Amino acid sequence: MSLFAHYLSLPYLLQGIEVTLEVTALGLGGGLILGLILAWMQLSRFWWLSAFARGYTVIFRGTPLILQMVFAYDALPHIGIKLPAIIAAGLALACNEAPFIAEMLRSGVLGVDRGQVSAGQALGMTPSVLLRRVIAPQAIRTMIPAFGNESVSALKNSSLASVIAVQELTLRSTQLASSTFDFFSIFFASGLLYLLLTGAVSLIQLFLEWLLDLDRAKKDRKFADYLPWRRVDLVAGAEPSQEATLDAVPAPEVAILPPAPTLTRDERTKRAVTIARNNIAVEVSELRKSYGAQAVLDGLGLTVRIGEVVALLGPSGSGKSTLLRCINHLESWDSGTVRVGGRRLGFRDDGRLLSPREVANERASVGVGMVFQQFNLFSHLTARENIAGPLRWVHGMTKIDADRRARELLDRVGLSHRADALPRHLSGGQQQRVAIARALAPNPSVLLLDEPTSALDPELVNEVLEVIRRLAIDDGLTMIISTHQIRFADEVADRVAFLSGGAILEEGPAHEVLTNPKYPLTARFLSVMEADKAPETVR
Amino acid sequence: MHKWLSGETRRGSLSWRRAVLGAIVATGFLAPVGAQALPAGCAALAEKYPDWKGKTLVNAINPHTPGYESIDPKDPSKYVGFDIDLGEEIGECLGFKLTYKAVTFAALLTTLASGQADIVISDIYATEERAKAGDFITYSKVFDGVLVAKGNPKKITGINTSMCGAAAAENTGYVEVPLIQALMPQCKAEGKAEPTLQLYDNNANCIQAILAGRADTYVNDVNTVDNAVKAYPDKLEKAIAVTIPYSVGIAVPKDKPKFREAVHAAVMEIYKSGDQAALLKKWGLDPNNLMEPGLLMVN
Numbered sequence: 001m002s003l004f005a006h007y008l009s010l011p012y013l014l015q016g017i018e019v020t021l022e023v024t025a026l027g028l029g030g031g032l033i034l035g036l037i038l039a040w041m042q043l044s045r046f047w048w049l050s051a052f053a054r055g056y057t058v059i060f061r062g063t064p065l066i067l068q069m070v071f072a073y074d075a076l077p078h079i080g081i082k083l084p085a086i087i088a089a090g091l092a093l094a095c096n097e098a099p100f101i102a103e104m105l106r107s108g109v110l111g112v113d114r115g116q117v118s119a120g121q122a123l124g125m126t127p128s129v130l131l132r133r134v135i136a137p138q139a140i141r142t143m144i145p146a147f148g149n150e151s152v153s154a155l156k157n158s159s160l161a162s163v164i165a166v167q168e169l170t171l172r173s174t175q176l177a178s179s180t181f182d183f184f185s186i187f188f189a190s191g192l193l194y195l196l197l198t199g200a201v202s203l204i205q206l207f208l209e210w211l212l213d214l215d216r217a218k219k220d221r222k223f224a225d226y227l228p229w230r231r232v233d234l235v236a237g238a239e240p241s242q243e244a245t246l247d248a249v250p251a252p253e254v255a256i257l258p259p260a261p262t263l264t265r266d267e268r269t270k271r272a273v274t275i276a277r278n279n280i281a282v283e284v285s286e287l288r289k290s291y292g293a294q295a296v297l298d299g300l301g302l303t304v305r306i307g308e309v310v311a312l313l314g315p316s317g318s319g320k321s322t323l324l325r326c327i328n329h330l331e332s333w334d335s336g337t338v339r340v341g342g343r344r345l346g347f348r349d350d351g352r353l354l355s356p357r358e359v360a361n362e363r364a365s366v367g368v369g370m371v372f373q374q375f376n377l378f379s380h381l382t383a384r385e386n387i388a389g390p391l392r393w394v395h396g397m398t399k400i401d402a403d404r405r406a407r408e409l410l411d412r413v414g415l416s417h418r419a420d421a422l423p424r425h426l427s428g429g430q431q432q433r434v435a436i437a438r439a440l441a442p443n444p445s446v447l448l449l450d451e452p453t454s455a456l457d458p459e460l461v462n463e464v465l466e467v468i469r470r471l472a473i474d475d476g477l478t479m480i481i482s483t484h485q486i487r488f489a490d491e492v493a494d495r496v497a498f499l500s501g502g503a504i505l506e507e508g509p510a511h512e513v514l515t516n517p518k519y520p521l522t523a524r525f526l527s528v529m530e531a532d533k534a535p536e537t538v539r
Numbered sequence: 540m541h542k543w544l545s546g547e548t549r550r551g552s553l554s555w556r557r558a559v560l561g562a563i564v565a566t567g568f569l570a571p572v573g574a575q576a577l578p579a580g581c582a583a584l585a586e587k588y589p590d591w592k593g594k595t596l597v598n599a600i601n602p603h604t605p606g607y608e609s610i611d612p613k614d615p616s617k618y619v620g621f622d623i624d625l626g627e628e629i630g631e632c633l634g635f636k637l638t639y640k641a642v643t644f645a646a647l648l649t650t651l652a653s654g655q656a657d658i659v660i661s662d663i664y665a666t667e668e669r670a671k672a673g674d675f676i677t678y679s680k681v682f683d684g685v686l687v688a689k690g691n692p693k694k695i696t697g698i699n700t701s702m703c704g705a706a707a708a709e710n711t712g713y714v715e716v717p718l719i720q721a722l723m724p725q726c727k728a729e730g731k732a733e734p735t736l737q738l739y740d741n742n743a744n745c746i747q748a749i750l751a752g753r754a755d756t757y758v759n760d761v762n763t764v765d766n767a768v769k770a771y772p773d774k775l776e777k778a779i780a781v782t783i784p785y786s787v788g789i790a791v792p793k794d795k796p797k798f799r800e801a802v803h804a805a806v807m808e809i810y811k812s813g814d815q816a817a818l819l820k821k822w823g824l825d826p827n828n829l830m831e832p833g834l835l836m837v838n
Contacts, residue, residue, distance in 0.1 A: 012615035070646075074653040082654060085640070165599070165640040165650070172615070175602050175641060178743040179609035181770035 003182055007189035016172035017193060019086065023158040023168060026090025028151055031097025038102035043109060057099040066160045068092040073164035089161035097154055104146045108139030118330055119376035123390040123438070124364025126357040133393055138380050141212050148205030152198045169193060214380055214422055262491065263473065272509065275494060278306040280342075281446050281478045282327060287336035289322060289502075296322045297333060298502035304446070304480060309472045311489035311510060312482040314499035315525060320482035321373075323499070324448045327480070328368040329359055340366050341445055364394050369444030373451040375431040377423040383410060383434045384419040387441050395442055409437035413467050429460030433467055440471070447471070449481040461485070468492065486529050490514045498522045578812035581632040581805070588801035592634035598626050599656035601644040603741035605766045606822050607662040621822040625678070625806075626660040628814060629789075632805040643740045645712035648672040651790055658791055658802070662760060664714045665788030665835040674796075675788030675835040676803045678815070679828045683715065684764030685778040686749060686757040693755045697781045700725055704732035708745040708754035711738045714785060715758045742767075750774055762824045787828075788835060799834075806832040 007013060041053035060068070072088040072095075083091065112135045120130040162171035173190040177183045206226040210216060224230060263271065282304040289297040297319050304310050312320045325331040327338055329346035332353075337344060344351075345366055346359045354362065377386050387406035391397040397405070410416045413433040423431050432452055439447060449468065453461045465488050471477045472492050483489055489496055490510055497507040498517070506513060506522050517523040585592060600618065602608045608620040618639050630637050637658075642650050647663055650656045651673050665675035687695055693705050698718050703726035709716050716736065723733040737754050739745050746767045748754035757764075761780045768775050789806065791799045809815050810832050819826050 010615065012610075070649075073655065074646075074649050077653045077655060085655075163643055163646065165642045165646075165655075167641065171641060174741055174743065175610045176612070176615055178603035178741055179605055179615075180612045181605075181743070181746070181767070183743060183747055 004185045004189055007176070007182075007186050008192065010176075010189075012176065013169060013172055013190060013193065016167060016169035016190075017197065019166060020155070020158050020168040020170075020197070022086055023089045023093060023161050023166060024151075024155045026087070027093025027097050027154045027158065030090060030094025031101050031150075031154070034094055034098035035101030035105055038098055039105035039109070042102065042106055053102070057102065060095050061099040065092065065096045065157055066163055068096055069160055069164050085161070085164055085166045089158070089164060089166045093154060093157060093161075096157070097150065100150060101147075104143050104150065105139070108143040108146075109135055111142055112138045113376070113379070115372060115374050115376035116378055118325075119370070119372060119378070119435075119438075120390075121330055121360065122328055122363070122368070122370035124360050124394045124442070125390065126360040128357070129360075129393050133389060134378055141214075141380070144205060144208050144212065148201060151201045151205075155197055155201065156194065268494075268511075272494060275305050275308045278308070280304070281306045281308070281340070282480065283337075283339040284323070284327065285337055287323070287326060287333055287338065289326065289331070289333040295502050297326070297336075299336070300499075300503050302497060302504060302507075304478060306445075306478055307476045308495065309477075309479045309481065309493045311493035311496045312480065312499055313484075313486070313489065313496055313525070314482075314505075318499040319502040320499055321450050322502075324370070324450050324480060324482060327446075327448055328363055328370055330370075340368055360394075364442065367442060367444040367446070369439035369442070369447040371432070371436050371439050371447065371449040371452050373454050375423070375428070375435045375455070377431055377435055377438070379423050382420050382422055383415060383426065383430075386423070386434055387438045390438065391441055405441055406437075409441055410434070413437045414463075427460060428456045429463045432456065432464045436464070436467055436471075440477075446478045446480065449479060449483075451482050451484065453483070453485060465492075484529060486514060486526060498525070577628075577631055578808040578814060580808040580811070584632055584801065584804050584808065585634045588633055588797070588804070590797065591801065594635045596630070596635050596637055596657035597640050597655070598637045598661075599640045599642055599647050599650040599659045600661040601647055601741065602639075602641050602661075603644075603743055604662050604760070604763050606762050606824060607760075608660075621818050621824055622660045622662055624818050624821070625809065625815070626658070626789075628809055629660075629802060629805045632808060633801055643712075644710050645740070647712075648790060651792060654792075657798075658789065660789045662763075662787055663790060664783070664785040665790075666714055666785055667835070667837050669790070670835050670837040672793075673790035674793050674799045675790055676799065676806055677786035677788040677833045677835055678806050678810070678830070679787035680830045681783045681785045681787060682761040682825065682828070683758050683781045683783050684761035685781065686746070686759070686764045686767055686775060687755060687778045688749055688752075689774050689776050691776065691778050695756050695778050697779050698722065698758060700729055700731065702726075702734045702756065703729065704734065705755040706735045706737060706753065708737045708739060708748040708757040710742065710745060710759070711740055713759065714783065718783075719758070746771075746775070762828075786830065786833065786835070793836075803832060803834060 038053045038056060041049040044050055069089055069092040072083065072092040073085065076083060076088070116134055117130060120134045125133070158168060159170035161168050162174070165171075169190055173186050177186045180186070207223065210223045210226050280303055282302070284300060284302040287297045287300040288295070300319065300323060302310070302323070312323065314320055322331060326333050327340065329338070343362075343366055345362055345368070346354055348354060378389070381389055384403065384406045387409055388399070388402035391402040391405055392399060407416060407419065410419050413436060415430055415433055415437070418426060418430060423434070426434065436452070452468065453464050456464065465485065468479070468481070469488075469492050472479060481489075481493070493510040495507060496510045496513045497504045498513065498519075499505065500521055506517060506519050513522070514526065517526060600608045600622070602610055602618055604620070606620055608618055608622045611617040611619045626637055640650065640656050647659045647661055648669060649672070651659050659673065663669070664681055665677050669675070685695055685697060687693065693701075695701050695705060698715070700722065702719065702722055707719050709719065716738070719734055719736055726733050737748055739748065742759070742763060745754070745757045745759070749757055750771065756778070758781070761777070764777050768777055789802060791802055810829075816826060816829050819828060
């Protein structure tokens, strides 16, 4: 063991490290490229691409790396491909790493909340924008620990290249041990050298995690927090608990918004007459869709005029959400037509389906905004960026214009003081107000709201309803709202449609349907809803 | 001859070469031994076989056998040993240079067959089985030694029924492996326990297996066994030397008969000139190993 230090600094072994790093770099770099291709194939719309990628994964994940190395080195020359040893080792390692990296990428992508993907689509993002701006930034953050693991394992796996004469650290150590008979000092030295290398990988991983930590910008997170002996809760640790407690009290914030005027009966009648003369904004006819034997939409028809607010009521599963998602073509349907502003969104003039990218562009140009039950804010972006980002990426606005527009809208929903907050630091009501602001940013012609208050705690419902009420009365925005808030529907909606079994059972002026339903089913539903919920404190 | 073996001449010739070839040497290449007197017939051979003149060929070796081929402990960027010197001299005789590719013993012939190496000079015993993968130019007799722990606690006397019940360490691909396997039915017939085989991928691991008490014996080339005893005189000893019916051979690709012819002729010159005997002496190997070069080929 006396020669331990001598071996530790022996140039012969240090050069071995160089080769080890070369093979590892080739393996990881090549593995990343191949892995990206494989993950893309697996997530592709085309089954044969996905099947090919699956086959590859089965073969290369299911056979030992040492065989793959020998194959790349000894078998490929028989078909005329004679690679230098380091390249052959790098190739085998890359081919072996690829399926593992592909699975990491795939789980990273699939791990991104589907709601955010829907929100991005509804905002008119093309698949590539969605991938670059929403999915990748979030997926990469979650993949860093796994990628750290993979790097360490690739570094250690590179030692198998010793079987094909690559002069890396392990091969050099065994050769040295054979010639000197000094077995243990040499292997302790080479073990320590490997530890230093893998330790460096771990440090890089921690540094990247810190670098990409969303709370870093707020100076709440120091790099030292990532060291293992610091017991900082990295998920909740940066939660500004004081602020969150304040946010939970809605009263002062709602007060910031001037109360919306309530319409008198005369004003309502006048409004109804005006709307009746307006052009048609959304026209749904004979819409049918079923999941297997279960019909979700059963020949549904609905016409909404410009400036009109329609409330969709009905029990869960009656097709409200599906109808809304069909209107902006987030979902496909079996038969029937949907026209928004006179256009069949998602179809060519000859009736054929558009590609996902073309649908996205059309959504952006027709202007159908959507607000989701679960808010679906992009969780890696601040409130301001949630609004400004899509304006830049989809509508090509400059940063200055987009930021100005975001400030205006945040001000309008009473959240200008939380512009730099991440969604997870906002209360549910605040998140939904940001989501409404985001949907309004590109000036949509129609706003679809899918149970916008159902996921909120009761005390947070009002601040959101208040914002929606103002949109209807002050801005005259065309809206289709699915809701369980009967009283709110009565006050804000011009018309109510009661859905049951995927079709409209009863529709008409809001007050009339809600106070005097024609069908027993409607009456029963309304009485259950009224009994269930204490009267809302909506003005 | 004396001049060639004199250390001074070698050092002198290497020092300027080192200056010139420093970079190449650092990456594992070896400078040829230098300007010494070549066997008389070499000039004629170089003329008769001009195809390899000025070429650089790849020699696949398993550099875990000190005395035959291992890295130089003083300068690990170089390989040294009897086989290395022999190969260099063959190269000089025919006008080519050698670079080295270190592989496991079991991969020597596959490396040759896949074209990743041009020649194998690595203390490999020429057997008919192996001759299916490459043609052999035989150049040395084989004497095996039986390495055991100090005091030979299992009283092993060779590859015979004294090995029944013992654990034998061997290198993957060594000819001793089937010989020990053949003992298994014999031991069984005598009502004794069968010997067990532990396969490792280099000499050092086999020796470590005895030192660690995992294996009772390791049968290999007698010179290798002697070197191991020299390294651990308190822990190891050579039980006995046994004769094995093989020769050591240089393997060349089966599809290059002309190359085989040329190498065979060069080895013959080296043998005849007395250089081969001198090399055995230089590396402390048993002079009884010397034999007239021959050929082993099967179809």
